[in-house]
Structure formats: structure tokens, C-alpha cells
Amino acid sequence: xxxxxxxxxxxxxxxxxxxxxxxxxxxxxxxxxxxxxxxxxxxxxxxxxxxxxxxxxxxxxxxxxxxxxxxxxxxxxxxxxxxxxxxxxxxxxxxxxxxxxxxxxxxxxxxxxxxxxxxxxxxxxxxxxxxxxxxxxxxxxxxxxxxxxxxxxxxxxxxxxxxxxxxxxxxxxxxxxxxxxxxxxxxxxxxxxxxxxxxxxxxxxxxxxxxxxxxxxxxxxxxxxxxxxxxxxxxxxxxxxxxxxxxxxxxxxxxxxxxxxxxxxxxxxxxxxxxxxxxxxxxxxxxxxxxxxxxxxxxxxxxxxxxxxxxxxxxxxxxxxxxxxxxxxxxxxxxxxxxxxxxxxxxxxxxxxxxxxxxxxxxxxxxxxxxxxxxxxxxxxxxxx
Amino acid sequence: xxxxxxxxxxxxxxxxxxxxxxxxxxxxxxxxxxxxxxxxxxxxxxxxxxxxxxxxxxxxxxxxxxxxxxxxxxxxxxxxxxxxxxxxxxxxxxxxxxxxxxxxxxxxxxxxxxxxxxxxxxxxxxxxxxxxxxxxxxxxxxxxxxxxxxxxxxxxxxxxxxxxxxxxxxxxxxxxxxxxxxxxxxxxxxxxxxxxxxxxxxxxxxxxxxxxxxxxxxxxxxxxxxxxxxxxxxxxxxxxxxxxxxxxxxxxxxxxxxxxxxxxxxxxxxxxxxxxxxxxxxxxxxxxxxxxxxxxxxxxxxxxx
Numbered sequence: 001x002x003x004x005x006x007x008x009x010x011x012x013x014x015x016x017x018x019x020x021x022x023x024x025x026x027x028x029x030x031x032x033x034x035x036x037x038x039x040x041x042x043x044x045x046x047x048x049x050x051x052x053x054x055x056x057x058x059x060x061x062x063x064x065x066x067x068x069x070x071x072x073x074x075x076x077x078x079x080x081x082x083x084x085x086x087x088x089x090x091x092x093x094x095x096x097x098x099x100x101x102x103x104x105x106x107x108x109x110x111x112x113x114x115x116x117x118x119x120x121x122x123x124x125x126x127x128x129x130x131x132x133x134x135x136x137x138x139x140x141x142x143x144x145x146x147x148x149x150x151x152x153x154x155x156x157x158x159x160x161x162x163x164x165x166x167x168x169x170x171x172x173x174x175x176x177x178x179x180x181x182x183x184x185x186x187x188x189x190x191x192x193x194x195x196x197x198x199x200x201x202x203x204x205x206x207x208x209x210x211x212x213x214x215x216x217x218x219x220x221x222x223x224x225x226x227x228x229x230x231x232x233x234x235x236x237x238x239x240x241x242x243x244x245x246x247x248x249x250x251x252x253x254x255x256x257x258x259x260x261x262x263x264x265x266x267x268x269x270x271x272x273x274x275x276x277x278x279x280x281x282x283x284x285x286x287x288x289x290x291x292x293x294x295x296x297x298x299x300x301x302x303x304x305x306x307x308x309x310x311x312x313x314x315x316x317x318x319x320x321x322x323x324x325x326x327x328x329x330x331x332x333x334x335x336x337x338x339x340x341x342x343x344x345x346x347x348x349x350x351x352x353x354x355x356x357x358x359x360x361x362x363x364x365x366x367x368x369x370x371x372x373x374x375x376x377x378x379x380x381x382x383x384x385x
Numbered sequence: 386x387x388x389x390x391x392x393x394x395x396x397x398x399x400x401x402x403x404x405x406x407x408x409x410x411x412x413x414x415x416x417x418x419x420x421x422x423x424x425x426x427x428x429x430x431x432x433x434x435x436x437x438x439x440x441x442x443x444x445x446x447x448x449x450x451x452x453x454x455x456x457x458x459x460x461x462x463x464x465x466x467x468x469x470x471x472x473x474x475x476x477x478x479x480x481x482x483x484x485x486x487x488x489x490x491x492x493x494x495x496x497x498x499x500x501x502x503x504x505x506x507x508x509x510x511x512x513x514x515x516x517x518x519x520x521x522x523x524x525x526x527x528x529x530x531x532x533x534x535x536x537x538x539x540x541x542x543x544x545x546x547x548x549x550x551x552x553x554x555x556x557x558x559x560x561x562x563x564x565x566x567x568x569x570x571x572x573x574x575x576x577x578x579x580x581x582x583x584x585x586x587x588x589x590x591x592x593x594x595x596x597x598x599x600x601x602x603x604x605x606x607x608x609x610x611x612x613x614x615x616x617x618x619x620x621x622x623x624x625x626x627x628x629x630x631x632x633x634x635x636x637x638x639x640x641x642x643x644x645x646x647x648x649x650x651x652x653x654x655x656x657x658x659x660x661x662x663x664x665x666x667x668x669x670x671x672x673x674x675x676x677x678x679x680x681x682x683x684x685x686x687x688x689x690x
Contacts, residue, residue, distance in 0.1 A: 043507070045615045047515035147450040178661055206660045210619050212610050216654030216662070219392045237517035237611055244609075248393065248528040265639075269517050269611055354605045 009224070033078035033277030034333055036320065037060070037103035043086050044086025044206065048236060049110050052312025053083065055134075057107060059295075059313070065131075072327040077320065084109040084183040088117030089153035104333045107128065107319050111234065111280055112138055113181035119143055127335035130319035134259075135185040139178055139360040141322055149322075150259075150352065151314040151367040153182075153232075155281045157189025159383035160164050160230050160256050161371050163278065165197055167381075170228035173219045174203040178230035183292060200279065202226050207368055211238075214245045231257040236308070240269035247273040248304075254278065262377050263368050264308045276375060280367045282352045283314055284379050295351045309318050318350035391533045396517050396651045402540035404647020405547035409602040410624035411597035411631070411639035412554070419634055420591040421483060422492045427502040430601025430619030433614060434474070434505055436607040438449060439467045440518045450512055460523060464604055475596030479589045502618075504608035509614040520607035543605045549639055550601065558636070564633060572632075625652075626666065632680025641681060645669075 024074040038057050057079055065076040078314045080101045082094035090350040092112035098106060101119070105128040108115050112135030122129055129146045131138055136154045139146055139277065154163035164170040175190055177183035183206060194201060203224035205217040221229060233239050239260045247253065254276075260266055261279035285296065285306075295317055299307045325348070328331050345363065348355040355363040366384040370377040410428055417425045439446055442456045442463045458466075480544040482501045486493040524538040558564035570587045578584045602620065610616050627646045631638020646666055651666040673681065 003459070028570060043510065045613070047614075048517070051515045109523070208660060208663050211659075211662070212616075212619060213651065214405050215396060216651055217659045219395060220655055220659070223389060223392065237613060240517065240519075241609070244527070248535060248537050257690060265516055269519050271519070310471070384657060 009290050010337040019326075031073060031075045034072070034075050034327065035078050035101065035103045036323065037092060037098040037101065037106040037132070038079055038081045038316070039084045039098060039106065039109050039114075040081065041068050041086060041091075041109055041114075042081075042083040045237075046086055046111060046235065049234075049312060050084070052308050052373045053107070053110060053308070053316045055299070055303055056313030056316030057081075057226045057320055059299055060317045060324075062302075063298065064243065064320065065330065067247070070321075070324050070328065070363045072324070072333070075333075078326065084111075084114055088114055088227070092118055092121060092312050099125060104335055105323050105338065107131075107316055110315075111180070111181070112185065114180055116141065121329050122146070126339065128151060128323065128338050130316075130323070132319075133182070133317040135181050137181075137185060137191065139362055143375060145342075145361075147342055147357065147361040147363055148370055149318050149350075149355070149363050151364045152362055153186045153189045153258075153278075153279050155259060155365065155383070156367050157232070158193045159280045159367050159369060160258070161193035161204065162189050162383065163280075163381070164228040164256050165194075165199065167229050168256070168278075170254075171199075172202045172204075172226045172227075172228075173199065173225070174219055174224055174226035174228060175201045175232065176205050176207070176221060177204045178238065179208050180234065183232050190230050190232065200373065207238075212241060215249065217248050218242075218245055218251055218307070222249065226253055228254050228256060231255060231261065233258060235259050236263040236266035237269065238313050240261065240268040240274070243270040243273040243277065256280070257371075259367075261372070263312070266374060272373070276372065278369060278371050279377075281370050281377065281385070282364070282367060284368050284370045284377050289349055289351075289353075291349050292351045314351040318352055318355070321350065322348060322355070386591035392532055392655070395536070396612075396655055397648065398536055398540050398544070400648035401644060402537075402543040402647070403651065404627075404644035405543050406602050406606050406620055407624045407627045407647050408640045408643025409550065409598050410620050411628040411643045412636065412670070413598045414565075414621075414625060414628045415634060415639045416591050416598075417595050418628075420567070420588050421487070421494070422484075422493045423498070424625070425595070425623075426495065426498045427478070427482070427505065428595070428624070429617030429619075430493075430502050430505040431471075431474075431596045431617070432507060432603040432606070432620055433612075433617030434603075435467045435471050435600040436520060436603035436612045436616065437472060437509055437513050437518075437614075438602055439463055439521050439607070439613050441554055442466060442515075442522055444518070447518065448516075450515060460521065462464055467604065468600060471596045471600040472593050475593035476589055477594035478596065483588070483592065484585075506614045506618070513612075513614075515614075517611040520604075520612055522606075522608035539605070539608050546601065550598070551628045551643060554636065563590070588624060625665070626670050630670050632677075632681055634684025635680065635682035638680055638682030 040053035042050040047092040061077040064070045080103055082098045082212050084091040084094050089374055095118050108131040110132040112133035114140050122143040126144050131148050132150050133148050134153045138154050139148050155286040175187050177187040203221045207217050256278040259281045262281035267274050267333050326338055330337055330341050343355045343357050357363055366382055371380050394534045394557050413428050442458045446455050482497045486497055506687055528535050566587050567583045569582055570584050574584050626637045627642035631642030650662045650666045654662040
């Protein structure tokens with residue numbers, strides 16, 4: 001058919017009329033998805049953490065979309081993912097890109113340093129920001145709608161310190177930490193907790209980003225002759241290498257670490273060098289709810305490996321489910337309404353425990369102290385903030 | 386802080402071990418620079434990629450392209466296999482990244498090496514994933530204890546192998562025709578060609594040799610580092626600094642520069658501050674360059690210019 005002016009008008013008229021009377025019902029059969037933004041570190045030296053975040057989000061979305069009782073208005077979740085790579089600038093660029101994608105909430109990268117770098121942009125957008133970054137400062141940045149789904153460094157640092165001093169009877173405490181926002185923030189919390197107990201660390205060593213030889217730091221700590229060493233480190237690979245070097249340099253004192261010491265990857269890579277160490281973690285297999293058991297089973301079925309629950313996949317899985325429950329309950333996805341609903345969260349059961357929001361947006365208020373016994377983490381005690 | 390001879394000995398061994406790795410990788414930089422006049426920014430991936438290949442054949446189970454494979458071949462056989470594969474890799478690198486661009490100036494070649502570096506890192510993540518992987522060591526024990534001194538046998542192996550390689554390097558360059566041809570090509574390619582040196586072949590051999598130096602570095606350091614896609618980049622950065630301190634283009638300079646950076650950063654971390662260890666290394670680098678802009682052993686570069 002030749003497309004002259006008459007045919008063109010007839011065709012467009014027919015299309016317009018069709019659209020007006022019947023097509024919306026047909027097109028509308030596929031409801032508009034709920035677009036959820038995520039910014040994991042998919043490349044760079046923290047790609048492992050990013051991969052774990054990606055896996056947690058993907059599993060939650062797959063499950064929710066398959067369950068009519070979880071999906072609000074029949075609208076499936078759709079993940080819009082941008083790579084935060086390994087530096088703050090890239091995280092901010094990824095965030096800016098994501099904000100143009102019509103997302104209703106954003107799951108932030110787990111690295112606190114990136115969360116803090118993104119804060120100036122986050123302040124200008126009133127949508128829910130779900131974070132697993134544990135630096136205390138993250139929920140004090142003045143970002144409306146910031147919610148933390150893991151125990152903060154305040155709880156973890158105090159829990160580690162109290163365990164070292166009261167349970168392990170430590171009188172000379174040394175600290176080894178990373179030089180990023182996570183490591184520095186955590187070490188500060190430990191120093192503050194020690195101060196409350198009338199103590200000071202006998203050594204407080206930090207290592208530079210991307211370091212692979214820790215001989216100098218470990219020997220300095222050894223020279224201070226501590227009876228307990230507290231480690232505050234995010235990267236599972238760094239954690240494993242440090243534990244190997246601690247072992248080879250015969251620093252034979254109890255080690256109590258941040259959640260990365262209980263990270264599945266760190267425990268596998270460090271092997272026997274991690275045996276006997278303690279850690280403050282969000283999650284210990286075998287001591288959790290039905291939600292956690294379901295998560296572990298589904299995760300293994302989908303990915304054929306165990307999840308890094310606390311630092312990696314569990315909190316992201318919880319974040320997506322919490323948003324889904326909120327949308328369903330409030331019958332809408334309006335970001336401001338969602339923030340108000342999330343602020344009212346009380347006793348919500350997730351993989352990492354029971355969540356209740358406080359005024360700052362902290363949802364988790366306790367961590368567990370675990371011990372690595374022959375490669376498996378065993379619960380020693382629960383500590384609350 | 387009191388003087389502790391045991392701690393100093395441990396720092397020295399550790400510093401020399403890491404310095405040896407920097408020196409080997411710096412040698413790779415220098416050899417390629419001398420042969421073709423460009424910095425190979427994929428030198429770090431010459432360390433990382435063979436390490437991944439080695440763990441693929443060494444471990445009882447490893448995930449490759451999402452599928453678990455079970456090779457677990459004997460360690461010495463795997464080392465030899467990886468070295469053979471990396472000969473092919475060096476030739477391929479020369480053929481793809483350098484050869485087609487050799488007459489277009491240094492910039493396209495440098496960009497090409499950066500491109501290969503990014504490609505190999507992304508390829509490693511795609512093939513082996515993001516999990517750090519432990520490479521088994523040749524030794525059954527992690528530490529040898531002599532009184533209060535605790536030394537890793539892997540550190541001693543690194544220092545020993547590096548010493549042998551440096552001796553081999555001097556023998557190759559001073560005593561063999563091939564080495565003399567490599568030196569002639571490094572000094573003046575046009576004249577070398579006039580006196581019958583097959584420059585293209587020598588350049589290809591240089592790429593292979595450089596890839597093998599990276600491979601040996603990777604196999605030596607991986608049991609200490611764990612294998613990750615970033616492992617080569619971290620070493621290459623320090624090795625590049627080492628080759629500048631030594632005098633870019635100078636073989637003794639690369640060795641001395643590498644060892645110096647390894648030892649300085651270890652002792653600096655212990656006696657000054659581990660938080661600023663990189664800053665300390667780079668302050669020394671800048672200080673050396675202020676006093677001797679051509680580096681510690683930079684005469685040959687000056688002669689070339």
C-alpha cells in the first residue's frame with residue numbers, strides 16, 4: 001500500500017480509535033513493573049561483595065514475582081542495576097544514572113565509604129535508601145529515608161570490645177583495621193568502648209588500601225604484647241590473608257573480628273588459619289528463624305554455594321522483601337509514603353533477625369558473637385546495642 | 386619503639402620477598418620498554434592470568450564459566466604447563482597488541498596494552514568469578530621457626546628464585562648471542578637490523594620472556610596473596626615505581642628499585658606508620674628523582690636519548 005496523505009491519516013486515525021476503545025485493556029494486561037535500583041560493586045577489588053548483593057536481590061525478586069500474595073497490584077519487581085565499581089566517584093556516577101531510571105527505592109552499596117560519598121546526592125531525593133553499610137555515620141548524614149538493615153559498627157564495636165574484655169579477660173587490647181571508612185569508623189567505636197571501660201588500646205594499627213603484606217602491622221602488634229587482638233576489616237580477601245600472616249608470624253592470642261571474619265568466603269580462604277577466631281556477625285547458620293532457613297535453602301538451590309549472609313546477600317534479600325511487604329500493605333509505591341511506612345516498621349521478621357526502625361533508621365539492634373570451630377561458625381552469645 | 390633484631394630479620398625477609406616480586410615484574414616492564422620503546426600496562430595481567438590458569442589445574446574443584454571442574458594435577462607439572470601456555474600468550478600478545486600498531490608511534494601501542502589489561506581482568510572475572518582463590522604452595526608447612534624467628538618458606542623460595550633468575554638474566558645478556566641481539570635491539574633497532582639481527586623475532590622473544598617473568602612472579606606470590614583479578618595490578622603499580630627509581634630502561638635499576646621499594650615499605654610500615662606506607666614509598670621515589678632525574682642507574686637511558 002502506498003503511504004500517501006490520505007492513507008496515513010486513515011491509518012493513524014484507526015490506531016488512535018483502537019487505542020481509545022480496546023487496546024489499553026490488552027496492553028494493560030502486562031502491569032507496569034516496580035523498578036528497584038541497586039548499586040553493587042560489580043567490578044574492582046570488592047566485586048565479591050557486589051556479586052553477593054546482586055545474588056541476594058535477584059533471588060528475592062525471583063521469589064516475590066512468583067508469589068501473588070507478595071506482589072502489590074500484580075506488578076512484578078524489576079531490578080535496575082548500576083555498577084559502583086571500587087571507588088567513590090564511580091558510585092556517585094552510578095547513582096546519578098540510576099536516579100534517571102524512574103526507580104522507587106534504591107539498595108545502596110555495602111561499602112560505607114561509598115554511601116557517605118553518595119550522601120550529598122541522596123539528600124536531594126526523597127526515596128527509600130536501603131543500606132548494609134555499618135558505619136555509624138551512615139544514618140546520621142541527614143539523608144531522608146535512609147534505613148540500615150544490619151547492626152551498626154556501634155553495636156558491633158561495643159560487642160567485640162565487651163567480649164574481649166569481659167569474656168576473654170583481656171587487659172591489653174590491640175586493634176588492627178583497614179584504612180577505609182568502615183575500618184576507621186569501627187576502630188573508633190572500639191576505642192570509645194574501651195574508654196568507657198577505662199582502657200586504651202596497646203596498639204592501633206591500620207593498613208593501607210590494597211595492601212597484601214601485613215608483616216609490619218602484625219609485628220608492631222606483637223611487640224605490644226596484647227592478650228586479645230580486635231580486627232575491623234571489610235574485605236574478605238584481606239581478612240583471610242591477614243589471618244594467614246597472623247598464624248605464620250606466631251601471634252598466638254585470641255582474635256575477635258568484625259563480620260568479615262565470619263564471612264563464608266573469608267573462612268573458606270583462610271581455612272585452618274581462621275580456626276578458633278571469634279567474630280561479631282549479623283547471622284550464624286543454625287541459630288535463626290524459618291525465614292533464614294528458607295533463604296539458605298533457596299539460595300543454595302539457585303546458586304549452588306552457601307551465601308555470605310551478613311555482609312553479602314542476606315541484608316539485600318531482606319531489603320527487597322521489606323519493600324515488597326510495605327508496598328503491599330500501603331497499597332502503593334509512593335516513595336514518601338514508603339519512607340513513612342518503613343519508619344514505623346516493628347518486629348518484622350527477616351533473614352538477619354527481627355527488624356524495628358529507630359529514629360535514625362537503624363533496623364537491627366543486636367549482633368551475635370560466633371567462634372570458628374573447624375571451619376563452622378558457632379554461636380557464643382548475642383549482644384545488643 | 387625498641388630495637389628488636391628478630392623483628393628486623395623478619396621485616397627484612399618479608400621486604401626482600403615482596404621486593405623480589407616487584408623486581409621481576411619491573412624487569413618485564415624494562416625489557417619491553419627497551420625492545421619497543423613503550424610501557425606495557427598489561428604487565429600486571431602477565432602475573433594474574435597465569436595464576437588463574439595454575440589454580441584451575443591445581444585445585445581439586447574450581448568453578449570455571451559457572452561449571453565446576455576437577456583437574457588436580459601435580460604441582461610441578463602444572464607449573465610447567467602454565468609456563469608453556471604463557472609462551473603462547475606472549476607470542477599472541479606481541480601479535481595482537483603490538484605488531485599491528487608498531488609503526489604508528491608509541492601512543493596507540495600504550496593504549497592497546499591498557500585495552501588488553503582491562504580485557505584480561507574482565508575476562509578473569511567472567512571465567513573464574515569474583516571469589517579469591519587460594520593457590521597451594523610447594524611446601525607442606527607455612528612457617529619455619531628458628532627460635533623466636535618465624536619465616537615463611539615461600540618468602541625464601543621467592544628470594545631464591547629471583548636470585549637465580551637475575552643470575553640467568555646476566556648470563557643471557559652478557560654471554561649468549563641471543564642476549565647480545567636483545568641488547569642490540571634495545572640500543573638501536575635500525576642499526577641492529579642493518580647488522581643482521583631479526584628485530585621482529587627478537588621483539589617477539591622479549592614479549593615471551595617478559596610474560597614468563599610475570600608468570601613466575603604470579604606462581605611465586607599467589608600462595609601468599611590469594612588469586613584475584615586485581616593481584617597483578619597491585620604488583621605492577623609498585624613495580625612500575627621501582628623501575629622509575631632504578632632508572633627506566635635500566636635492568637640493574639629495575640632489580641635494585643624493586644628490592645628497595647619492597648624493603649622500604651616494610652620497614653617504613655614498622656618504624657614510621659603502616660597507614661602512610663604508600664606515601665613513604667612515593668616520597669622516596671620523588672626524592673630520588675629530584676636528586677637523580679634519570680633514576681639510580683639511568684645512564685643508559687641518557688645515552689639512548
